[in-house]
Amino acid sequence: VTGRASRLAIVLLVLAVVASVCSLLIGSRWLAPASLWSALTDGSDPSAGIAQARLDRTLLAAAVGAALALAGALLQGVTRNPLADPGILGINAGASFAMVVAMAGFGISDLGAYVAVAFLGAGLALILVHAVAAAGRDGATPTTLAICGAAVTAVLASATSAVLLLDRQTMESFRFWQVGTVSGRDLSVLTIGAPFLAVGIVLGLLCIRLLDAAALGDDLARGLGRRVGRDRAVVAVAVVLLAGTATALAGPIAFVGLLVPHAVRALAGPGHRTVLPLCLLGGAVLTLLADTVGRVLLPPAEIQVGVMVALIGGPAFVMLVRRGRTVAL
Amino acid sequence: MSTVTPTLDPPIVAVRSARRRVARRTAYAITGLTVVWIAVFLVRITQGDYLISLPDAVRIIRGAEIPGASYILMESKLPRAVLGTGVGVALGLAGAIFQTTLRNELASPDIVGVTLGASSAAVFGIVVLGQSGSVISALAVAGALGVALTVRALADGHNGYRLVLLGIGISAVMSAVIQYLFTRVDEFNATKVLQWLGGSLSNVEWRAIGSLLRARRAGPGRHRLAVEGPAGGRTRRRPACRSRRGAGVCRCPDGPRGHPRRDSPPPSPGRSPSSPSSPAPSPGR
Numbered sequence: 001v002t003g004r005a006s007r008l009a010i011v012l013l014v015l016a017v018v019a020s021v022c023s024l025l026i027g028s029r030w031l032a033p034a035s036l037w038s039a040l041t042d043g044s045d046p047s048a049g050i051a052q053a054r055l056d057r058t059l060l061a062a063a064v065g066a067a068l069a070l071a072g073a074l075l076q077g078v079t080r081n082p083l084a085d086p087g088i089l090g091i092n093a094g095a096s097f098a099m100v101v102a103m104a105g106f107g108i109s110d111l112g113a114y115v116a117v118a119f120l121g122a123g124l125a126l127i128l129v130h131a132v133a134a135a136g137r138d139g140a141t142p143t144t145l146a147i148c149g150a151a152v153t154a155v156l157a158s159a160t161s162a163v164l165l166l167d168r169q170t171m172e173s174f175r176f177w178q179v180g181t182v183s184g185r186d187l188s189v190l191t192i193g194a195p196f197l198a199v200g201i202v203l204g205l206l207c208i209r210l211l212d213a214a215a216l217g218d219d220l221a222r223g224l225g226r227r228v229g230r231d232r233a234v235v236a237v238a239v240v241l242l243a244g245t246a247t248a249l250a251g252p253i254a255f256v257g258l259l260v261p262h263a264v265r266a267l268a269g270p271g272h273r274t275v276l277p278l279c280l281l282g283g284a285v286l287t288l289l290a291d292t293v294g295r296v297l298l299p300p301a302e303i304q305v306g307v308m309v310a311l312i313g314g315p316a317f318v319m320l321v322r323r324g325r326t327v328a329l
Numbered sequence: 330m331s332t333v334t335p336t337l338d339p340p341i342v343a344v345r346s347a348r349r350r351v352a353r354r355t356a357y358a359i360t361g362l363t364v365v366w367i368a369v370f371l372v373r374i375t376q377g378d379y380l381i382s383l384p385d386a387v388r389i390i391r392g393a394e395i396p397g398a399s400y401i402l403m404e405s406k407l408p409r410a411v412l413g414t415g416v417g418v419a420l421g422l423a424g425a426i427f428q429t430t431l432r433n434e435l436a437s438p439d440i441v442g443v444t445l446g447a448s449s450a451a452v453f454g455i456v457v458l459g460q461s462g463s464v465i466s467a468l469a470v471a472g473a474l475g476v477a478l479t480v481r482a483l484a485d486g487h488n489g490y491r492l493v494l495l496g497i498g499i500s501a502v503m504s505a506v507i508q509y510l511f512t513r514v515d516e517f518n519a520t521k522v523l524q525w526l527g528g529s530l531s532n533v534e535w536r537a538i539g540s541l542l543r544a545r546r547a548g549p550g551r552h553r554l555a556v557e558g559p560a561g562g563r564t565r566r567r568p569a570c571r572s573r574r575g576a577g578v579c580r581c582p583d584g585p586r587g588h589p590r591r592d593s594p595p596p597s598p599g600r601s602p603s604s605p606s607s608p609a610p611s612p613g614r
């Protein structure tokens with residue numbers, strides 16, 4: 001671990017703590033730091049409800065952000081494509097389509113069931129993209145994966161809007177799910193998703209060596225004794241677990257998976273031993289900040305985290321790219 | 330991408346046969362696609378809720394009046410078929426120009442943010458300004474142009490991954506805007522927005538077709554310039570803007586459409602029959 005990477009790790013850790021504290025304190029009503037503790041521990045405190053709701057969404061935002069950023073780093077690493085992002089490879093579109101079908105066709109309205117359905121959709125979409133890409137002459141190269149992902153996304157998005165146009169009631173619930181939000185979910189949802197996220201994170205962090213080998217190209221990776229096909233499958237499972245669960249919990253939040261790995265690589269170098277853990281921290285920080293800022297920007301209303309991430313992350317990403325700081329894979 | 334391995338032939342024979350193969354494949358592709366296009370076009374104007382027999386359709390187009398059928402064919406079926414063709418051609422061209430000029434097979438108006446720029450401007454018009462009709466079309470074109478110019482300016486002449494990455498960044502912001510507006514809107518307008526975003530050829534008027542044609546007029550000619558022009562500088566800039574305009578306009582009468590431009594491969598330089606001076610086949614052929 002280089003000096004730069006460890007410095008970045010310390011900075012991100014501090015930022016993560018600051019962001020979570022801010023997320024607990026700031027909102028439509030300010031909670032004084034002194035009263036926060038009593039509100040969290042003492043159920044009879046008048047602010048207990050607010051504190052609990054904020055704690056729930058803070059945990060959820062951190063978990064979702066970390067998962068999405070890690071998923072993005074894994075995908076970019078294994079496809080060697082700087083454009084790879086759970087959104088581009090059809091995962092979000094798959095989850096959205098599955099949600100719409102579940103809402104319209106089976107009348108599912110339970111959050112726990114949403115998680116399972118979105119998860120299934122994400123997995124099927126990724127398998128489909130991979131299968132279509134692998135059917136080509138050169139197999140599942142990074143470029144075919146990205147193009148097939150875009151094509152599958154387009155098909156699924158059309159199918160989604162077709163269902164929505166036919167079914168007004170589904171549209172009404174879907175349009176609030178599709179922005180991506182961490183508010184109004186209680187802790188029980190996170191406990192359903194937590195095991196999936198945990199397995200995904202562990203599996204993802206186990207991929208470090210495999211991704212470093214993959215970065216050298218398929219032939220060299222084979223020469224180093226890797227079984228390329230199996231490695232890709234392992235990464236794909238981790239990505240589906242992470243991105244699928246995150247999408248199920250909070251709706252499709254674009255951009256975390258793209259921005260955070262790029263930023264981390266630009267600041268700490270391309271080795272996955274540093275990139276993957278730092279992405280976990282960076283993703284959590286970005287989502288927490290976006291969620292907190294979204295709460296105070298338009299006082300009575302609230303801007304959803306999915307929107308805020310793009311509004312904050314977009315310009316940051318543009319700056320990063322323009323400085324030429326993106327590290328090629 | 331055919332692998333030519335003439336082991337014994339003298340070089341000139343090999344080159345000749347390789348060129349012939351490319352020319353033959355081009356001819357097959359053009360003929361096949363034309364046949365399919367005509368067939369689909371005829372199906373579109375004769376089939377549907379209201380059936381019109383093929384002889385009747387021909388008679389109506391040549392000027393005969395058949396009560397009922399005339400109106401449906403001329404005011405509903407034909408405009409939709411013509412506009413569908415036009416939109417497909419425009420988007421296919423736009424994608425091909427993008428991919429050749431930017432030398433990036435991932436480049437397409439929707440990945441680089443042009444589509445979303447048009448969409449977000451139109452949704453803004455519907456939701457915030459409460460507009461409809463041609464104002465929305467104008468807004469969509471303005472949005473597409475705005476995003477195209479912004480991405481272009483931000484990329485500073487770097488056309489490879491940097492432009493695509495910037496486009497993706499801008500797209501993310503644009504789609505966030507759309508999503509946010511979509512949650513703010515009442516139910517009636519939500520349907521309207523969704524319909525627009527879904528892309529539809531229904532309720533087309535001949536006027537819309539005229540605007541599409543005007544926007545696209547200079548397309549193919551510029552395209553040759555782009556293919557043959559030098560690697561950098563002004564020659565590349567103009568065609569890219571053209572293509573964006575095409576993509577922006579065909580968005581406006583009917584909303585964005587997802588895939589056609591990626592399904593249609595970029596025409597290889599030798600494919601255009603009107604350009605005998607097109608570059609020689611690359612040595613790989």
